[in-house]
Amino acid sequence: MSFRILKYRTEGAMIFIIMAFLLSSCSDVDWDESSNNPYVEFKVPDGFPNAVYDFPQNEVSRSRFELGRKLFYDPILSKDNTISCGSCHQQSGAFSHIDHSVSHGINGLLGTRNSPVIFNMAWHTNFFWDGGVTHLEFQPLNPIQNPVEMDETVANVVNKLSIHSEYPDLFKEAYGSDSITSQYMLKAMAQFMALMVSSNSKYDKYIRGESGGNFTSAELNGLQVFRQKCETCHKEPLFTDLSFRNNGIDSIFNDIGRALITLDPNDEGKFKVPSLRNVTVSFPYMHNGSVKTLADVIDHYNSGVLPSATLDPILNNGIPISQQEKLDLLAFLSTLTDYEFLNDSRFAEQ
Ligand code: HEC
Ligand code: HEC
Numbered sequence: 001m002s003f004r005i006l007k008y009r010t011e012g013a014m015i016f017i018i019m020a021f022l023l024s025s026c027s028d029v030d031w032d033e034s035s036n037n038p039y040v041e042f043k044v045p046d047g048f049p050n051a052v053y054d055f056p057q058n059e060v061s062r063s064r065f066e067l068g069r070k071l072f073y074d075p076i077l078s079k080d081n082t083i084s085c086g087s088c089h090q091q092s093g094a095f096s097h098i099d100h101s102v103s104h105g106i107n108g109l110l111g112t113r114n115s116p117v118i119f120n121m122a123w124h125t126n127f128f129w130d131g132g133v134t135h136l137e138f139q140p141l142n143p144i145q146n147p148v149e150m151d152e153t154v155a156n157v158v159n160k161l162s163i164h165s166e167y168p169d170l171f172k173e174a175y176g177s178d179s180i181t182s183q184y185m186l187k188a189m190a191q192f193m194a195l196m197v198s199s200n201s202k203y204d205k206y207i208r209g210e211s212g213g214n215f216t217s218a219e220l221n222g223l224q225v226f227r228q229k230c231e232t233c234h235k236e237p238l239f240t241d242l243s244f245r246n247n248g249i250d251s252i253f254n255d256i257g258r259a260l261i262t263l264d265p266n267d268e269g270k271f272k273v274p275s276l277r278n279v280t281v282s283f284p285y286m287h288n289g290s291v292k293t294l295a296d297v298i299d300h301y302n303s304g305v306l307p308s309a310t311l312d313p314i315l316n317n318g319i320p321i322s323q324q325e326k327l328d329l330l331a332f333l334s335t336l337t338d339y340e341f342l343n344d345s346r347f348a349e350q
Pocket of ligand 1: 072084088139144150
């Protein structure tokens with residue numbers, strides 16, 4: 001299969017071509033109930049560091065995972081029952097909000113930040129662009145209560161779930177509890193998200209020496225360039241070092257990022273380094289969605305880095321990238337797309 005025509009352009013109509021391609025070429029994974037292969041389990045992929053999410057205190061089970069999935073896709077979590085987590089976190093965009101520079105919530109209200117991808121969350125210690133939440137189980141509280149996202153109260157969500165025709169039984173099955181509590185609701189959603197692991201891209205197959213992992217010479221060169229020029233911050237295998245940095249998107253900050261949390265002026269304009277896995281499908285880019293294509297991202301590092309007091313010192317003079325290196329980098333970045341993850345029926349709305 002060749003992705004060559006998809007590589008260098010991501011605008012407008014390309015979304016539909018990519019989606020049509022995904023739908024037509026990949027069939028859903030079927031889970032054989034009779035085999036020893038469990039429907040869900042958590043395994044650290046070869047070469048990955050240990051995860052930080054504490055699975056033992058929220059032991060993985062199919063009923064918990066499925067409850068989390070149902071909640072994730074259920075607009076009952078919003079005030080007027082119109083917006084679900086999945087509205088802004090769409091699987092075909094690696095659980096980002098496809099083609100939206102900033103998120104779009106209840107009553108069409110706009111947020112100020114780009115909806116990030118959700119996968120490999122079990123390795124993250126800080127959530128949101130500014131790291132304002134430090135546990136995956138507290139994370140859903142924010143969008144549920146945010147007036148421009150779901151604008152609901154947690155108590156009211158619990159009420160709605162408690163009188164629902166299906167949820168009381170599902171909570172009972174998953175957590176053995178007769179009453180629905182916010183704690184179990186948050187645990188179920190955290191389990192669903194923590195089990196979203198993306199580790200089967202062409203890059204992963206190349207690293208593991210598996211079939212389907214033969215890099216072209218452009219992809220190989222791109223990997224070299226990447227390791228010289230991008231790796232410090234977008235560290236393999238997660239493609240983020242999970243730190244907060246300023247990569248020169250703004251000189252004057254509309255959004256001071258990490259400093260909102262730490263109140264330290266040295267953190268102004270710093271944002272969580274995003275993973276570059278599945279980056280071909282998660283456009284537009286950056287915390288404010290201001291960069292439209294991957295080619296534009298590379299041009300930014302080459303010639304568009306804006307100076308400020310907190311700019312990462314690595315970027316003081318930008319990153320010189322030749323035209324050939326740019327093409328090779330683009331080829332490499334598209335090897336990070338994990339079609340198995342993007343089409344995994346377990347993570348889809350049922
Ligand atoms: C209206 C759109 C919208 C809705 C609805 C929404 N999110 Fe988000 N989500 C965002 C945006 C925007 C951010 C980044 C916020 C920030 O950095 O301040 C985000 C961040 C996140 C993150 C952090 C990812 C990371 O790498 O740090 C997770 C996890 C997440 N959302 C899960 C959820 C869950 C679970 C729900 C449902 C309870 C939900 N979201 C509902 C837009 C949305
Ligand atoms: C000094 C650290 C650093 C280096 C070096 C760096 N990046 Fe980044 N990168 C970041 C940060 C921080 C962000 C998020 C900035 C924001 O949202 O404002 C980012 C964002 C991105 C994004 C957007 C991803 C998304 O989901 O929005 C892409 C793509 C990207 N970088 C690619 C690269 C490439 C390719 C290189 C090498 C040429 C590179 N980066 C080098 C720190 C770095």
